[in-house]
Structures are given as structure tokens and as C-alpha cells.
Amino acid sequence: MGVGPLTDPVDQIFTEGINEVIVTTYNNAAPMGIIRKNDSLSMIVFRTSHTAQNIIRNGWIVAHISHDPILFVKTAFEDLSEESFIQELIGNRIIHRLRGIQNWICCNAHIEHTTPDKLFVRLEPIHVNITQVLPIPVHRGLNNIIEATVHATRFILNEDPELARFIRHHGELVLRCGGEQDKRAMRLLYEYVNTAVPGTFL
Amino acid sequence: MGVGPLTDPVDQIFTEGINEVIVTTYNNAAPMGIIRKNDSLSMIVFRTSHTAQNIIRNGWIVAHISHDPILFVKTAFEDLSEESFIQELIGNRIIHRLRGIQNWICCNAHIEHTTPDKLFVRLEPIHVNITQVLPIPVHRGLNNIIEATVHATRFILNEDPELARFIRHHGELVLRCGGEQDKRAMRLLYEYVNTAVPGTFL
Structure with a gap:
């Protein structure tokens, strides 16, 4: 198929x-x-x-x-x-x-x-x-945003505290490994989660 | 500077x-x-x-x-x-x-x-x-290999069980999200860690 x-x-x-x-x-x-x-x-x-x-x-x-x-x-x-x-x-x-x-x-x-x-x-x-582009390295800021986003969309549905822990782990790595855009994205993610499930991230 | x-x-x-x-x-x-x-x-x-x-x-x-x-x-x-x-x-x-x-x-x-x-x-x-290349999407298989590798090099130095837990988490995601190359890389990583710290991953 x-x-x-x-x-x-x-x-x-x-x-x-x-x-x-x-x-x-x-x-x-x-x-x-x-x-x-x-x-x-x-x-x-x-x-x-x-x-x-x-x-x-x-x-x-x-x-x-x-x-x-x-x-x-x-x-x-x-x-x-x-x-x-x-x-x-x-x-x-x-x-x-x-x-x-x-x-x-x-x-x-x-x-x-x-x-x-x-x-x-x-x-x-x-x-x-498709247009050819310059090659870009793997970026841990972006990667950890992606992982956090996947967990966050699931967390909003099931509120599994294990997922909240992973989101926080990835958020800490974004602070360490990310640029300004990555950090802005992570703050935005925390806001969305807190709106859906108040009090998750302080 | x-x-x-x-x-x-x-x-x-x-x-x-x-x-x-x-x-x-x-x-x-x-x-x-x-x-x-x-x-x-x-x-x-x-x-x-x-x-x-x-x-x-x-x-x-x-x-x-x-x-x-x-x-x-x-x-x-x-x-x-x-x-x-x-x-x-x-x-x-x-x-x-x-x-x-x-x-x-x-x-x-x-x-x-x-x-x-x-x-x-x-x-x-x-x-x-540098030669221009086709653009490629973010790939969660590769990303989780990179995260696991960073944790694994540290785990070998300090044997912190929290790091072993993260490595296992990323390994499970590689099985779910990765291609054959990613899975091979993850098996290789488990072998290296087990050689350095016997019995970590069964």
C-alpha cells in the first residue's frame, strides 16, 4: 500500500x-x-x-x-x-x-x-x-522545543504528571542550549499549558 | 572578545x-x-x-x-x-x-x-x-540520539541513575520515532554504556 x-x-x-x-x-x-x-x-x-x-x-x-x-x-x-x-x-x-x-x-x-x-x-x-539551502547543524535548543511541544499537547489531554516532568526537563535544556527564539518559544509553551491546566508551571 | x-x-x-x-x-x-x-x-x-x-x-x-x-x-x-x-x-x-x-x-x-x-x-x-543541500525536517529519531549521547557521556563519568533514566526515555523514543540507522545508533550507544558501566541497560 x-x-x-x-x-x-x-x-x-x-x-x-x-x-x-x-x-x-x-x-x-x-x-x-x-x-x-x-x-x-x-x-x-x-x-x-x-x-x-x-x-x-x-x-x-x-x-x-x-x-x-x-x-x-x-x-x-x-x-x-x-x-x-x-x-x-x-x-x-x-x-x-x-x-x-x-x-x-x-x-x-x-x-x-x-x-x-x-x-x-x-x-x-x-x-x-523546494529550494536548496545552507546545511545547518542539529540544534539542541530547537530539538528540546519539539520534544516539549509533543509532550505538552499530550499533557493537556491527560494531565499525566510524568509528562509535566519531561516538559520541565526540556525547558531547562532550552534555557541552557537555546537562543533567544528558543527561549521565547519555551515561555510561550509554558503559557499555553498553564492556560489549559492552571498552575502546572510556576 | x-x-x-x-x-x-x-x-x-x-x-x-x-x-x-x-x-x-x-x-x-x-x-x-x-x-x-x-x-x-x-x-x-x-x-x-x-x-x-x-x-x-x-x-x-x-x-x-x-x-x-x-x-x-x-x-x-x-x-x-x-x-x-x-x-x-x-x-x-x-x-x-x-x-x-x-x-x-x-x-x-x-x-x-x-x-x-x-x-x-x-x-x-x-x-x-559548504555546498547547498536540500532542506530537511527536524527528525525526532536523530534528536533523541543526540540527547541520549550527551547524557551517556556524562553518565559514564558520574553514574547518576537520573541520567540512565533519561537515556532509556530517549531510547524508547528512538524505537518509536527513528529509522533503522537511528535504532542501530541507539543499540551501539547502549553497548558503549554497558561496557563502561556493566549492567546499566539490560
Whole structure:
């Protein structure tokens, strides 16, 4: 059920395992993990999310490659304004992508199977907008923001204190290893969590 | 005491905070964090390391940009063979860099100050070998390998069980989020730790 051998440049961009991108659907953006396995691309999406509802209705997503810590945190916890999106005609559909992000891949999104909670979505790249960039090193500030964001979205649902402990651990590393943007992103994350679960982080 | 305004492309490659690279010195390679702060680049190096001894003697390093999880783990825990290095004349010095890595920056390494344990080293880029690449997404497999590696090098020194817990946490995430290379790197890491501190990971 794979997409078959991937074609360049998508083949080189997504490596085996989970690739963290910002996914847009109709008027919506959220951080998502794109799974590459056996040369096929897929995503697992919670049914309650806007992303799931939009995929069911429209059958497309746009995956944006970004290293902006603020964007990851913001799109995890709030809706972006309508002006954040650019509409573009791809094939015979209008897609919504993020303004100011140069590298994006538009995909058909096929629902392969569902559970009561989740959609299993196969992705088929149909349009690629990629420009070469300077290579950048792994950055522990950004990495720890991503880890904290994943834990925080789950913590808000289940309030597991173990997750709060991990979030704090990653927050301390962001203070030690991050730049100003990473630290701003982490403060923002603490605010979102405290709004959802008052008193978690003092 | 900064290097002054950084010049492109180094300015765009290293962002504020800690940038994880593979640093070579004379016949030696190790993962290191290059710190960018106030437009200057620096590293903090443990005096007991080969890297520190070589910097004191020779005054240069080469920073390699890599996203290879195996290379990060291997160079953290063992010495690479001599054939892993290429010698190259930069200015009036022979430097040693890693075979097969396209993107590297050779720097003068000035010791700014020292403590009984550490060297504080200011880096001044003097030669840049950088080719543009396809943009790649943040990858949680690789990220969790990097976090586990940092904890593991410290765990071997102090055997703090809290660090072993974090290593195991990151290892579980690598199993969930990583590709085959990431999983191989994690198995290698567990082996190195178990050799240094028998019985840590069963």
C-alpha cells in the first residue's frame, strides 16, 4: 500500500522514521509527524483535530519544512490568523499554505483506515516547492522545543504528571542550549499549558 | 572578545545557542557543541579530552555538519581509525578532517580562559567548505540520539541513575520515532554504556 518508490527531491527530504513538519489543511496549520516507512509516507491524525476533519473533507495537505521554534509551539496550541495563509491552485484544487515558508510539498491525503480515535493517512506528493539551502547543524535548543511541544499537547489531554516532568526537563535544556527564539518559544509553551491546566508551571 | 560580525555562510549556518557538530583535531573526532552568542563562536572543552590536548598544542579545529546518528554515537565513545581522516593544507597548517563529509568549517581555536576542568575556546572561522543541500525536517529519531549521547557521556563519568533514566526515555523514543540507522545508533550507544558501566541497560 506504499506510494511506491519516492521521487527526488521528496526521497531525500524525508528519511525513515518521523519527520516533524508544519502541516496545513483548509485555513489550518499544525505540527505533525510525517512517517516514512518502506518508501511510503503517512501520518496518524487524531479524529478530533481540525487537520483530520479537513483531510476527510478535502483530501489534501501541505507539509512545510521549518526550523522555527515559535511556529511549532504556536501552531500546536492556537489557530493562525487567515492572513497567515496563501491560497494557491495546484491541479484543480485551491490549497492553503503558509506565507513566508519557502519549502513545501503538497500531497494527496488518502485515508487508509480509521479507529475510533485516529485516522491513518497515506500521503502522495503531487507538487514540490523546494529550494536548496545552507546545511545547518542539529540544534539542541530547537530539538528540546519539539520534544516539549509533543509532550505538552499530550499533557493537556491527560494531565499525566510524568509528562509535566519531561516538559520541565526540556525547558531547562532550552534555557541552557537555546537562543533567544528558543527561549521565547519555551515561555510561550509554558503559557499555553498553564492556560489549559492552571498552575502546572510556576 | 567576540569574533566580530560573522560572515556568510558561517553566519547563517550557526544560530544562537548550541549547534551540535563533529569536531576534528589532530587524528581525533568528537561530537561538540559550538556556542553562538553575541555573534561570536566558542566551545567549552573538558581538559581531559583529546580535543583539549590537541587544541592546546595546535590551535585549530574543523567543525563538520552531519546528521548521521551513528557518527555522533561512535565519535562520542571511540577513536576513529586513521583512514577516517583526510589531511589538507589550510594556510600554513595541515588540518585533519573527516572523509566523506561535504560540509566543514576550519577554525582557529584560541584559548580564552581555563578552569581546572575546562577550556573556554574562542573559534575564528578561517576556511569554509559548504555546498547547498536540500532542506530537511527536524527528525525526532536523530534528536533523541543526540540527547541520549550527551547524557551517556556524562553518565559514564558520574553514574547518576537520573541520567540512565533519561537515556532509556530517549531510547524508547528512538524505537518509536527513528529509522533503522537511528535504532542501530541507539543499540551501539547502549553497548558503549554497558561496557563502561556493566549492567546499566539490560
